[in-house]
Amino acid sequence: MGTVDEVAADEAEPDEVAPDVDATSGRLAFLASVAAVVPILVAGIRGALTDWTPTGDDAYSAVRAWDLFTSNPPLLGTWSSASDYTGHEINHPGPLQFDLLAIPVRLLGHGAGTAIGLALVNATAVTLIAWLVHRRLGPAAAALAAGASALLSWSLGSEMLYDPWSQHAPLIPFSLFLVAVWCAVAGDTVALPVMVVAGSYALQTHLSYTVLVPVLAAFALVAVIVHLRKDRRRAIRWSLITAAVALGCWAQPLIQQYTSEDEGNLAALARSAGADAPTPGLARAVRAFGGTVAVPPMWLPPSFGSPSFHLSGAGRPTWLAATALIALTLALALLGWRAHRRGSTAVATGAWTGLAALALGFVTTLQMPIRMGMVATYARFMWPLGMVVWLTLGVAVLDEVRAHLTSATASRRLVLPGLALALTAGLATLPRVDNQTASPRWTVDAIHGIDDDVVAAVEDQGPVLVEMHAHLTVGAVGPALFVVLQDAGIPFLVDDEHLVSQLGEDRRADPGEAKVRLIVKGGREATAGPNEELIASWQPLSDDEQARLDDLSDQLRTIVADQGVPLTDDGQRILEGLGMDDMLQKLAQAKDDPDTVVKDEVLRELWSGVPALYDGHPVIDEDVFPAKLMRPWSQLIQRYERQPISVYLAPA
Numbered sequence: 015m016g017t018v019d020e021v022a023a024d025e026a027e028p029d030e031v032a033p034d035v036d037a038t039s040g041r042l043a044f045l046a047s048v049a050a051v052v053p054i055l056v057a058g059i060r061g062a063l064t065d066w067t068p069t070g071d072d073a074y075s076a077v078r079a080w081d082l083f084t085s086n087p088p089l090l091g092t093w094s095s096a097s098d099y100t101g102h103e104i105n106h107p108g109p110l111q112f113d114l115l116a117i118p119v120r121l122l123g124h125g126a127g128t129a130i131g132l133a134l135v136n137a138t139a140v141t142l143i144a145w146l147v148h149r150r151l152g153p154a155a156a157a158l159a160a161g162a163s164a165l166l167s168w169s170l171g172s173e174m175l176y177d178p179w180s181q182h183a184p185l186i187p188f189s190l191f192l193v194a195v196w197c198a199v200a201g202d203t204v205a206l207p208v209m210v211v212a213g214s215y216a217l218q219t220h221l222s223y224t225v226l227v228p229v230l231a232a233f234a235l236v237a238v239i240v241h242l243r244k245d246r247r248r249a250i251r252w253s254l255i256t257a258a259v260a261l262g263c264w265a266q267p268l269i270q271q272y273t274s275e276d277e278g279n280l281a282a283l284a285r286s287a288g289a290d291a292p293t294p295g296l297a298r299a300v301r302a303f304g305g306t307v308a309v310p311p312m313w314l315p316p317s318f319g320s321p322s323f324h325l326s327g328a329g330r331p332t333w334l335a336a337t338a339l340i341a342l343t344l345a346l347a348l349l350g351w352r353a354h355r356r357g358s359t360a361v362a363t364g365a366w367t368g369l370a371a372l373a374l375g376f377v378t379t380l381q382m383p384i385r386m387g388m389v390a391t392y393a394r395f396m397w398p399l400g401m402v403v404w405l406t407l408g409v410a411v412l413d414e415v416r417a418h419l420t421s422a423t424a425s426r427r428l429v430l431p432g433l434a435l436a437l438t439a440g441l442a443t444l445p446r447v448d449n450q451t452a453s454p455r456w457t458v459d460a461i462h463g464i465d466d467d468v469v470a471a472v473e474d475q476g477p478v479l480v481e482m483h484a485h486l487t488v489g490a491v492g493p494a495l496f497v498v499l500q501d502a503g504i505p506f507l508v509d510d511e512h513l514v515s516q517l518g519e520d521r522r523a524d525p526g527e528a529k530v531r532l533i534v535k536g537g538r539e540a541t542a543g544p545n546e547e548l549i550a551s552w553q554p555l556s557d558d559e560q561a562r563l564d565d566l567s568d569q570l571r572t573i574v575a576d577q578g579v580p581l582t583d584d585g586q587r588i589l590e591g592l593g594m595d596d597m598l599q600k601l602a603q604a605k606d607d608p609d610t611v612v613k614d615e616v617l618r619e620l621w622s623g624v625p626a627l628y629d630g631h632p633v634i635d636e637d638v639f640p641a642k643l644m645r646p647w648s649q650l651i652q653r654y655e656r657q658p659i660s661v662y663l664a665p666a
Contacts, residue, residue, distance in 0.1 A: 036153070039627075042429045043153035046160035046436035047144040050167065053443035054186075057172040058133020060446070062126035068178060069457035073493035074516045075178035076124040077500055079131070086520035087173040088112045089270035091181050091218050092138045094514040099383060103515050105279050106180055107217030108267040110211075111135075115178070115556050124497045132176040132183060139190040139212065140167075144203055146197045153417070155409045155430025162405040163189065164439035166398060169318045171447035176556035179452035181391040184216035186263055188223065189398035193215055196367040196406065198234040200360040201241045203252040207259040209234060214263035221283075222395050225378045226371070233370055237363075248652045254268040291383040297332050298323075302388055302575055303379040304335025306396040307372070308342045313400035315442075316403065319449035340416030342403070343372060349410035361413045364406035375399045382473040389617060454490075460659055461550045467496060467550035469502045471663050472530060477505040479528035479666055482513065490660050495534065506532075528666040535660045540633075546662035554657035555650065566647040567612055570639075574608035583632035588624060618648045 068076045078088040091106030105419055118131030123484075134575035148156035166189060169177060174182050194209035196643060198514040214465065215225040241251035269277035277285070294302065305322030306313055323329035350365025375396065382392050448454065471594045472478050482492045495518065499506045508514055513521045533546060542548055555563065579601045581589070589598055595614060604611045611617050620634045621644045 021306075034057075036426050036490045039153040039426045039429045040148075043144065043148060043156040043160070043359065043431050046157040046429075046433040047141060049433075049440040050140050050144070050160040050164035052168055053164070053440050054133050054137045054140065057443060057446075058129045058131075061173070061176050062122065062127035062246040065125065065260040065458070066191055066453065067458050067461055067494055068128050068497060069126040069178065069453045069461055069494040070490045070650065072128070072178050073113060073497050074453045075115065075183075076119060076128045076619055077496045077517065078109060078112040079119040079128070080124065080500055081518065082086050082112060082116035083120065086518045087266075088518065089219070089266045090515075091220075093445075093512060096221060096286065096289070096291075096383065099291040100282075100586045102282060102286075102290040103511060104217060104282045104286055105221055105282065107546055108214070108216045108264060110185055110215045110263055111178065111503045113266075114215075119423070124148055124501055128178055129176040132178050135183075135215075136175055136186040138347045139186045140164075142208055142212075143190050143193045144622070146202065148210065149204070150197050150200050150202055151334045151409060154412055154426075154428040157429045157436065157547055158408050159193065159405055159432070160413060161432040161435025161439060162401050163441065164194060164266060164400045164436045165314060168443040169315045169397060171318065171449040172330075172443055173446065173448040174318070175443075177451040177453065181222075181394050183397050183453070184223065185394060187212045188216040188226075188395060189402050191227065192367070192371055192399065193405075195230045196364050196402075197360075199237040199367055200218075200363040201238070203238060203242070203248070204233070206252055206256045210256055210259045211263060213386075214260070218267070221381070222378065225381070226374050226395065226399075229368060230367075233367075236439060240467040260648070268645060293381055294379065294388060296380070296382055299376065299379040299382075299560065300339070301329040301332055301335045304339040304395060305330035305378050305395055306393070306502050307400040307403060308338035309335055312404070313397045318397060319392075319447075321392070322556055323388050323393075339376075339456070340408075344367065344402070344409075346372075346407055349407065349414065352569060353410055353413055356413075358413050358417075361410050366411055368403040368406035371399055371403055372402065411449045415502065456554060456657060457494070460487075460491045460554070460657070461498065463552035464496045464550035464659065465488070465495075465659055466533070468498060468661055469504070471512065471549040472499075472504055472532065473502065475504075475530050477507050477523075477528050479507050479509065479523050479531045481508075481511075481533045482510065483533070483535045483540075484538075485536035485656050488534050491536070492534045493617040495532070495661070517666045526666075531664045531666050533662040533664060535662065538655050538658055540658065540660045542662055543664070546664045548660060549663045553651045559650060560654075563647070565652040566643065566650065569643060570612050570617065571608040571649060573638060574604050574606075574611050574617070578604045579611060579620065579636055582635060584631060584634055585620070585624075588633060594642040615651065618651050622648050 074092050078092075081088055088109035091108050091111070093484055094104050094106050097103050115131040117129060118134070119127035122130055123481075140160070143163055144160045148158040163186070166186065169180075170185060174185075176548055177183065188243075191212035192208055194205040197205035209231060213223075213231050217223045228502075234385050238252070239249060242252070268281055271280040300319075302323040306317060309322065313319055323523065329335070334373075346365045350362045350369070353359075353361035353365065359399060378395065379393060384392070413430075416428060431577045434644055480499075482488050493516075496506060507521050507528050508517060509523040532541070535541075543600040581601070597619070598618055600607075600610055600614075617634075621639065624633050625631055
């Protein structure tokens, strides 16, 4: 069978692939696609059946998806944390995610609808990846594409496959976008509308794709125009189809821009381009990008849950990450050149697309804002980008092997590696794995612990003004109350600008409009204010866990009273460098007042908080405070102090 491109007839149109004469290879490629898709659907169905509820920022996606068929339809994506350094409020560009979730959410409810809807989006993306690659490159490459997609799903973890959080939801669709760019550049015009939808989904959902999506899309469009320069009718037809799809995807953000009484979100985003935000710098960017894309285990498990780079910017050695990136670049360039010399145009095109994606991914990493250090959630684009880059490399190697095979039967067997990869990775993806989703299980338990009491207290009293106090637990659980109220048919309003950005201008409270107030507070110290009545609360520890915490705390008080809190040499330097004089003063008095050190989270902060900023480097003497004591105590005390949530009712 010569080269991969010979799967297509020489005289075929750019977007038409001749039928593969080997039906068995086609069936095996289809089986590989099924193996990659099934774990995604299983994850979504399992989430729906286990009473999963979107909490935290996930809740806004469910609420706004429900809003699509109301008088308050979403025109923008969720609020962006980039607002913190731009000096003005901005949202992610568009609501395409909400649009795609709207029907499942309406049919199945907020929780099940979001889980099933996101799983369907991701499963469709994986299916389209295999289909597009099959059109251009045949069943062996399609099976390899399915296997690579299954590996990415395994790396993300099952619970990430239906997580609607803006940093997580675009990952698999972005890999589809990259494959669609590849196929469009290779001459498949059918890939153009797929590219536009997948790229719009990624870019509208999170701003980290601001460079990658527009530049690569332009690259594909120019290539298609060059391909079709002799066929003006075909070029015009597909240009019009692509433009219509793009207009449909971006209609809502454009409506918001031109109907907004202020400058509009798109204009605000354009103005934000010059915002003075801290960025990683060259060495950090090389370590983070190279460590994720090029240095083993790269984007494979367990990298998503344990990234190679840390808050401090440390990670793989800079020389190793740079060398691996250079080696990957040279390998792509060499294999692409050899494929071009053989006439394997689609394979060569994959190499050029991979090189372009590598360059733009590195530029994106250089420009990535860092808050409190290198936060992996801002760099999640690296995982699908790494997958597609290595897929293009794998297809090029496959083509090299095929070029040296003389037996058609041996050539057809090249579908087997992709099938084996898809089956193995698919099975590995089936168990439940949560790599820090935006709706961890404890937040779901918390909202189920207060939802009925809240509804009973405010039923028939709407509209309700909801106030969220600034607290980590309130941010993690509180937004799910909007899901609860919406599901119960209780209208709600907000007067906080951040919440207005999340929930739409129609929910901005006017004076006197609300009948009652719901006040959400978090933490152990939450208390009722004037005229506030406690109507619901949730405590995180069971009786057994509380008894265990009390016992561990008593042991620590005894240690502190006897030995104080001895620091490592580096620990003393780190605390002084951080300017933590108050903490040092408490430590100096620790023997006389062990309760303060244990109860005020001083000891927990020294054990886990400060080391997290310094690559796990210990701050306190581990011989005095052994891990077998500190680890369970730290986890329990954090839950005890921070995770309680209370809801109060007050007159408006």
